[in-house]
Amino acid sequence: MAKTRSDSPEEMVQKLLAGDRRAAARTITLMENQSEKNNQVMKLVYPHAGKSMVIGLTGSGGSGKSSLINHLIRRYRDQGKRVGVVAVDPSSPFSGGALLGDRIRFQAHSMDDGVYIRSMGSRGYLGGLARSTSDVVRIMEAMGNDVVIVETLGAGQDEVDIIHVAQTCVLVLTPNMGDDIQAMKAGIMEIADIIVLNKADLDGAILCLRSLEATIQFAISQREDGWVSPLISTVASAAKTEDLQGINELMKTIRDHQEYLHESRAIDEVQAKRIEQELGLVFKDEVQKFIFKGLKGTGKKRQYIKAIFEGRTDPYSVVEEVLSTFLKVGAKVNETSGSKKHI
Amino acid sequence: MNRDKIKVIVSKVGLDGHDRGAKVVATLLKEAGMEVVYLGMYQTPEGVIRAAIDEDADVIGLSYLSGEHLVYTPKIVNEMKKSGLNDVLLVVGGSFPPEDVPVMKEMGVDEVFRGGSLTKSIVDYIKKNAREKG
Numbered sequence: 001m002a003k004t005r006s007d008s009p010e011e012m013v014q015k016l017l018a019g020d021r022r023a024a025a026r027t028i029t030l031m032e033n034q035s036e037k038n039n040q041v042m043k044l045v046y047p048h049a050g051k052s053m054v055i056g057l058t059g060s061g062g063s064g065k066s067s068l069i070n071h072l073i074r075r076y077r078d079q080g081k082r083v084g085v086v087a088v089d090p091s092s093p094f095s096g097g098a099l100l101g102d103r104i105r106f107q108a109h110s111m112d113d114g115v116y117i118r119s120m121g122s123r124g125y126l127g128g129l130a131r132s133t134s135d136v137v138r139i140m141e142a143m144g145n146d147v148v149i150v151e152t153l154g155a156g157q158d159e160v161d162i163i164h165v166a167q168t169c170v171l172v173l174t175p176n177m178g179d180d181i182q183a184m185k186a187g188i189m190e191i192a193d194i195i196v197l198n199k200a201d202l203d204g205a206i207l208c209l210r211s212l213e214a215t216i217q218f219a220i221s222q223r224e225d226g227w228v229s230p231l232i233s234t235v236a237s238a239a240k241t242e243d244l245q246g247i248n249e250l251m252k253t254i255r256d257h258q259e260y261l262h263e264s265r266a267i268d269e270v271q272a273k274r275i276e277q278e279l280g281l282v283f284k285d286e287v288q289k290f291i292f293k294g295l296k297g298t299g300k301k302r303q304y305i306k307a308i309f310e311g312r313t314d315p316y317s318v319v320e321e322v323l324s325t326f327l328k329v330g331a332k333v334n335e336t337s338g339s340k341k342h343i
Numbered sequence: 344m345n346r347d348k349i350k351v352i353v354s355k356v357g358l359d360g361h362d363r364g365a366k367v368v369a370t371l372l373k374e375a376g377m378e379v380v381y382l383g384m385y386q387t388p389e390g391v392i393r394a395a396i397d398e399d400a401d402v403i404g405l406s407y408l409s410g411e412h413l414v415y416t417p418k419i420v421n422e423m424k425k426s427g428l429n430d431v432l433l434v435v436g437g438s439f440p441p442e443d444v445p446v447m448k449e450m451g452v453d454e455v456f457r458g459g460s461l462t463k464s465i466v467d468y469i470k471k472n473a474r475e476k477g
Contacts, residue, residue, distance in 0.1 A: 022427075025399035033347055096348065097373040103394060104383040110390035117397055121348065121378045 009037050013044040016143055021116065024143055028118055031132040031139070034285075042135055048142035050271070052084075053258060054150065056166025058128060058188065061154025063172040064198035066105035067236035069149050071247045072254075073109050076147050082114045084140030087151040088129050091121035098122075102151060116143065128152035128159030134278055137165055157187045164277035167270050168257045170194045170250070173212070175204040180211040184218065192229050193257050200233035200245060209233055225266055227257070291326050349473045351402040354382035354391050356419065359409035364437060364458075368404065368465065375466040388418040392426050400431060401473040407437035413446065420451040430476050434469065436460070 007015075007023070012030075015023030027045075030037055055072070057065040069085060076083050087102035098121030109115040118136060125131040129152060140148045152162050162169055171192035183189055195216070197209055212231055230253050234246030261267040295301045304318045353369040355362060362384050369379045380398050382391065395403050405412075405419065416435060423431060435447055436456040444455045453476065454468055 021396050022399075025397055029350075029399040091378075092373060092376075095374050095376040097376045098348075098378045099369060099373045100378060100380045103380055103398075107382070107386070107390065110387070110393055117394075119378075119380050119398060123348075 009040040009044060013041060013142075016045075016139065017048060019143070024116065024139060025118070027139055028132075028136050031135045032120065032123070032130070034132070038135075042138065045135075045139055045142045049138040050141060052141040052145055052148045054137060054141075054148045054166045054168075055254060056150045056152065056162040056169045057172060058152040058155045058159070058162050058169065058191075059172030059196075059198075060156065060174070060177070063154075063174045064234075064236045065151050065172050066102045068170075068172060068196065068198065068234065068247075068250070069102075069151055070105045070108065071236060071244070072149060072251065073106065073115055075247070075251050077109070077112060077114055081146035082144060083116075084137075084143065084145035084148040085115070085117040085151065086120060086133055086136050086140065086148070087117065088120045088122055088133060088153045090153045091123045093124065096123070116140065116145065122153055126159070127161030128155040129161045129165065131281070133161075134165050134274070134281070155188060157185060160188055160191045163191045164274055167261060167267065168193050168254055170196055170254070172196045172198050173208075174199045175202045175208040177208075180215055183212055183215040189215070193227060194250070194253050195229055195231045196246070196250060197231065197233045198236050201235045201238075201243070205233065225264070227260055227266075230256075291322060294326055295322070349377045349402065349469065350398060350400045351377050351379050351404055351469065351473075352382060352391060352395050352398065352400045353379055353404045353406070354386045354394075355384045355406050356386045356388055356391060356415045357407075357409060357411040358385065359407060359411060360384060361408040362406075364408060365404075365406040368406065368436060371462050371466065372404075372469070375470070377469070388415060388422050391419065392422040392428065395423075395428060395431055396426060402432040402434060402469055403428075404434045404436065407435065407439065410439070412437065412439050413443060416447055416452060417450050423451075430474070432469070432473050432476055434465075436465070 012023050012027050016027055027041055030041060057069060059065055066087065073083050073085065085106065089098055089100045089102060091098040100119035100121060103117055103119055106117055120130045120133060120136065122130045133150065137148050137150060150162060150166055152159060169191050171188060173195065175197065195212065197205065197212060199205070209231070216229060216231060232246050232249050232253060234250060235244055238244050261270060307313045308315055308318065351372050353365055355365055369381045372379050380394060380400065382394055391403060412435065420433065423433065432453050433451065434454050434456070435452050438458045441457065444457065447455055453472065456465055
């Protein structure tokens with residue numbers, strides 16, 4: 001394959017840190033493909049990441065996330081900030097393919113050197129993001145973007161992984177999506193730091209706004225951090241610029257939330273939770289890789305499947321047995337290797 | 344389903360408002376397991392190239408139904424050369440006279456699919472040739 005590049009992870013990361021877009025793009029592809037070089041790349045990227053403001057936008061497909069982000073990009077660019085955007089769309093469970101259509105809304109920024117946009121297919125990962133989205137955000141941070149905006153795929157009620165990546169979560173709703181009982185449900189409604197009612201020029205918007213206001217009143221007492229999620233109505237898409245609504249208010253509210261996070265030091269907890277999530281993901285992947293590598297070629301995996309299929313055992317007993325064998329080996333490795341990064 | 348998806352930019356450049364063909368092909372490629380970044384209409388050559396760079400695309404697919412194919416294609420080819428995208432496959436589809444096909448290939452287009460092309464031929468061509476160039 002002609003496209004396989006001979007660049008070492010060191011060279012790639014060096015180039016992307018220097019602002020090389022192609023190197024950044026290639027590195028992101030490596031992450032998406034869960035390549036062998038992943039860990040090495042991320043080890044080099046990580047020290048340079050973590051300084052950006054990370055904003056997440058979530059909400060149903062067609063609610064206007066991309067159109068809102070388009071305006072946010074412009075406002076942040078007006079402030080002289082560099083912006084990275086990661087936009088996730090769903091992959092087909094059948095073909096594995098994806099139609100990534102978010103970029104179409106960002107056309108106004110297609111030639112701006114201060115904007116880096118990347119579309120991603122979810123590739124079967126649940127939670128509203130792709131497996132590698134958090135790594136890609138780290139890469140965009142390391143590239144020196146002041147703001148990184150993450151757009152989830154069209155999320156329904158329970159795709160809430162965005163809270164593990166973004167510091168400020170914006171939930172985008174539209175009118176007529178259901179009554180106040182829908183808004184009272186657990187899940188996505190609870191994770192919003194800011195709730196946006198987009199398409200506020202449609203019929204039914206005022207009624208929807210009132211019922212959302214009432215729901216937020218219920219929810220206030222439930223949040224431990226004391227932040228009261230503001231409700232903003234917007235019109236992100238209009239034939240005439242003067243018909244747009246609420247964009248400046250959204251910008252201001254994001255700033256308010258960021259100020260709140262920094263003043264109350266709640267930002268530390270947000271960052272720590274993000275790291276906890278990253279650690280969990282990496283552990284899960286690596287342990288699974290380690291174990292499957294150990295089983296490879298032994299024919300045991302097939303035996304286990306056969307045994308479970310014939311009712312002689314069950315997946316839980318098999319995993320227990322395998323783990324007890326492999327983790328003992330792992331423990332030995334840990335005892336004998338004097339890692340210099342030992343804490 | 345994690346590894347090595349072929350990534351394709353599907354777009355139209357210039358003032359051409361007929362996007363049915365581009366949408367059909369984008370859907371087709373999605374169903375063939377590829378990741379399609381759909382840029383839509385009214386793009387500039389520079390914007391398409393920038394998207395191809397940032398998205399690390401393997402293939403650029405352009406659709407024309409307005410007769411502008413001989414105007415914009417050389418610009419795209421030129422921009423690709425300037426940006427070092429010599430390993431990215433350039434595929435053009437749409438409706439144009441048969442005599443323009445060799446002209447576009449001469450310019451540097453890798454393959455041309457005129458109206459009436461079988462969908463399978465498009466998918467097969469891309470699967471076979473993406474990442475083999477350069």
